[in-house]
Amino acid sequence: MTQEAPHPPGNYGDHQLGIYLNGMFADRTPDLTTDLAALEDQARAALAPEALGYVVPSAGSGATARANREAFDRWRIVPRVLRSGARRDLSCEVLGTSMPAPLLIAPMGVQTLAHPDGELATVRAAAALGVPYVHSTQAAHSFEQIAEAGGDAPRWYQLYWPTDREVCLSFLERAKATGFSTLVLTLDTPMLGWRPADLNRGFLPFLRNVGIANYLTDPAFLAKLDKPVAEDPGAAALHWAKMFPNPGLSWADLPFLREHWDGPILLKGISAAEDARLAADHGMDGVVVSNHGGRQVDGAIGALDALPAVADAVGDRIAVLFDSGVRTGADTVKALALGARAVLLGRPVLYGLALAGQEGVDHVLRCLLAELDLTLALSGYVSHRGLSRESLACAQRSAP
Numbered sequence: 001m002t003q004e005a006p007h008p009p010g011n012y013g014d015h016q017l018g019i020y021l022n023g024m025f026a027d028r029t030p031d032l033t034t035d036l037a038a039l040e041d042q043a044r045a046a047l048a049p050e051a052l053g054y055v056v057p058s059a060g061s062g063a064t065a066r067a068n069r070e071a072f073d074r075w076r077i078v079p080r081v082l083r084s085g086a087r088r089d090l091s092c093e094v095l096g097t098s099m100p101a102p103l104l105i106a107p108m109g110v111q112t113l114a115h116p117d118g119e120l121a122t123v124r125a126a127a128a129l130g131v132p133y134v135h136s137t138q139a140a141h142s143f144e145q146i147a148e149a150g151g152d153a154p155r156w157y158q159l160y161w162p163t164d165r166e167v168c169l170s171f172l173e174r175a176k177a178t179g180f181s182t183l184v185l186t187l188d189t190p191m192l193g194w195r196p197a198d199l200n201r202g203f204l205p206f207l208r209n210v211g212i213a214n215y216l217t218d219p220a221f222l223a224k225l226d227k228p229v230a231e232d233p234g235a236a237a238l239h240w241a242k243m244f245p246n247p248g249l250s251w252a253d254l255p256f257l258r259e260h261w262d263g264p265i266l267l268k269g270i271s272a273a274e275d276a277r278l279a280a281d282h283g284m285d286g287v288v289v290s291n292h293g294g295r296q297v298d299g300a301i302g303a304l305d306a307l308p309a310v311a312d313a314v315g316d317r318i319a320v321l322f323d324s325g326v327r328t329g330a331d332t333v334k335a336l337a338l339g340a341r342a343v344l345l346g347r348p349v350l351y352g353l354a355l356a357g358q359e360g361v362d363h364v365l366r367c368l369l370a371e372l373d374l375t376l377a378l379s380g381y382v383s384h385r386g387l388s389r390e391s392l393a394c395a396q397r398s399a400p
């Protein structure tokens, strides 16, 4: 996408004054908390038990999700002063996509679990701000529906590579035809991690035909079914269950993607510097350092702990993006300072969605952009481009 990213006339941080003025002159306070780290608590009450179990928890004992947060807590920002920061510019371009700030919406499937409008609400909120939306293969809405709702705004496509190559090719063709510019191949989920909250309920939305909209609208997928979906929905879901797990994928498969995708390709779910090097050696355009928000390997390295080594290994060759545990503007600053070109926002988007649909996602994005802008300004930066490891210090451990 080449369109200019929308940018406010002032700074994103001006949202803060708007909230105070609303409180003063209109006696209005925000419906949702502005403390994005606390949004999860508010959202818990809005989510049905099965949806809550799917969205909020992580794999196994939850150790990886905890490690994600602990990694952020080990870094502190070192603010600078007197550096003329009246006007900030957060805009940037990542692999040819212009964005108002180094922020994208992480690919997340089955968003109708959070709100009946699902991905349509998310993509509309993202499009209004120009924040790129990444469409999951496991979405509850199809490529075509997302394209219609998202209009000209930037959008990327996240591929779960099905074992059926015809379906894979058809997904790539449809994504191209509907204006998705960039491909994100997720590699940390060739099959589902061990997720006790879902297992205890015996709940997997896809087996109930929720979150397989891309498949159920796909000619190559439908051609493999013996009966129309309406006649035998269970068979369609089981057919999905057969082609989704793909643990046989290897580096040798990547040329196939290059052959069938014209735009940039990123590999998502990278934790090891050596895998990032292999990605660059295999001609990939970028990696997303991520552990899927702790939803896959229990006991994995915190994503932010993995970031510096990946940035050192390939940061000058390919784009390094980051997600897993980002909740606040300060988190974003830390990830950017440690070498990420941009961050992807995960669960907080779904919490906003659950609480207030499109408006809730808009709230989350505006708050994050404002907090990012203010954190940068208060730390002495007019742009995230000025950040480096020098911007941070390791937190001192308190004496035992």
Ligand SMILES: Cc1cc2nc3c(=O)[nH]c(=O)nc-3n(C[C@H](O)[C@H](O)[C@H](O)COP(=O)(O)O)c2cc1C
Pocket (backbone or CB within 6 Å): 054, 055, 056, 106, 107, 108, 109, 136, 137, 138, 139, 158, 186, 268, 290, 291, 292, 293, 294, 295, 323, 324, 325, 326, 345, 346, 347, 348, 350
């Ligand atoms: C409910 C849910 C569904 C997700 N679905 C996908 C998906 O379909 N594809 C994908 O690559 N990542 C998926 N993810 C992972 C996110 O892209 C991202 O890596 C993760 O949410 C980041 O962690 P955080 O939510 O703790 O910030 C999903 C995450 C959640 C919470």
Ligand SMILES: O=C(O)C(=O)c1ccccc1
Pocket (backbone or CB within 6 Å): 109, 138, 189, 192, 206, 292, 295
């Ligand atoms: O829930 C997820 O994190 C996810 O990405 C996924 C995708 C397909 C099947 C199961 C889980």
